[in-house]
Amino acid sequence: MVASIGQPAPEFTVKAYDRTQDGKDTQFRDVSLSDFKGKWVCLFFYPLDFTFVCPTEIVAFNKALDEFDDRNCVVMTASTDSVYSHKGWCDSHDDLKKLRYLMLADTTHELSRKFGVLKDDAGIAYRGVFIIDPNGVIRWLAIHDLGVGRNVDEVIRVLDALQTDKLCPCNWKKGEKTIN
Numbered sequence: 001m002v003a004s005i006g007q008p009a010p011e012f013t014v015k016a017y018d019r020t021q022d023g024k025d026t027q028f029r030d031v032s033l034s035d036f037k038g039k040w041v042c043l044f045f046y047p048l049d050f051t052f053v054c055p056t057e058i059v060a061f062n063k064a065l066d067e068f069d070d071r072n073c074v075v076m077t078a079s080t081d082s083v084y085s086h087k088g089w090c091d092s093h094d095d096l097k098k099l100r101y102l103m104l105a106d107t108t109h110e111l112s113r114k115f116g117v118l119k120d121d122a123g124i125a126y127r128g129v130f131i132i133d134p135n136g137v138i139r140w141l142a143i144h145d146l147g148v149g150r151n152v153d154e155v156i157r158v159l160d161a162l163q164t165d166k167l168c169p170c171n172w173k174k175g176e177k178t179i180n
Contacts, residue, residue: 002116005141007034009041009132010114014078016105017086027081031076031102033136040073040163041132042155043104045117045125049081049089053149059095060152068157071163072134077105078111080124097106117143131159 003010016031024133033041044061061068061075067076074099081089086103104111106125112118117128128143129150139162142150161168166178 003114003130003138003141004116005138007138008136009043009110009130009138011099012111014111015105015107016076016081017083017090017105019090019097019099028087032039032102032138034131037136038134040071040134040159042068042073042075042129042159043078043115043132044075044127044129044150044155045078045112045115046127047119047124047146048079049085053147054079055093055096058099058150058153060149062099062101064102064152064156068159071156071159073131073159075101076104077101078106078125080106080112080118082107101111129155131155131162133162139149 011033013030013032017026018029046057048054058077061077065075081175083105086105090099097168106112109118109123112125115128115130117125119126126143126146127150128141130138131140140158157173160174161172164178168178
């Protein structure tokens with residue numbers, strides 16, 4: 001099964017790198033999607049640690065984390081790197097030392113495959129972002145090529161629209177009228 005709109009998100013359990021709020025203590029732990037039942041989840045995939053575009057996205061999501069928290073939405077990121085690579089990258093990159101959300105390690109490529117973002121010939125993930133509702137259903141997804149970073153404001157805009165549970169016109173923003 002590959003992830004698709006309106007369907008339950010594929011269940012998973014993977015190792016994750018988890019920095020505490022102060023960024024000093026680290027831990028590796030198992031994380032399952034079911035751990036977040038009752039919350040919105042924003043899961044985004046990126047190609048590789050120690051690259052150029054990826055940290056710009058990871059930092060941008062981190063800077064917007066309070067906005068996601070205000071919307072009862074957990075943010076997690078994933079790549080095919082190991083938890084040790086995630087830790088090494090965060091320890092060596094000033095902006096990533098401040099990371100406040102989970103980095104999933106998809107070393108078996110099973111998670112990337114289930115979500116339909118695996119670039120098989122390279123063993124890495126395309127840039128994919130998935131918004132999963134509190135019942136575990138995928139409500140929105142976007143997958144694109146390796147070289148272009150995402151717009152975090154657009155992800156938040158879509159999350160806001162989904163949370164209205166109403167029809168939202170093109171370019172709709174939170175606080176604007178929905179369609180009846």
